[in-house]
Amino acid sequence: MAKYELEIYTRPTCSDCQNLKHYLTVNDIPFQSHDVESNPEQEKELVTLTGNRIVPAIVFKKEAY
Template sequence: MKTVTIYSSPTCHFCHLAKDFFTANNIQFTDHDVATDPNAIKEAVTKSGQMGVPVIDIDGNIVVGFNEPELKRLLEIK
């Protein structure tokens, strides 16, 4: 099973799309809220090199934004 971490904020539409995608595909994930967790902000910026969300880490592969084809590829979803 792949380790999936998402850095998100409650008001981010694409964050909600990504989390809904994971749920619909039975993908377990850890969610870090950058709006309330200063350490999560630092981690997201370090991993992605930018301030935007969502930042998604799949076994060390970073996806910025909700890129469904890339998420499917990394998670091996047909």
């Protein structure tokens, strides 16, 4: 079975982003968070992956074996 990693793209001023991080943390769901406001390269990656800049964005990446 394939294994996936959860990555989220957020902004510190986004209340939905903060709620998502809180939900994932409280429910022990591991994730990697990318702050697109402090790292413009992450925002470019977000646009490449999703075609827009809307946050929060949730991306499942297939883990390499």
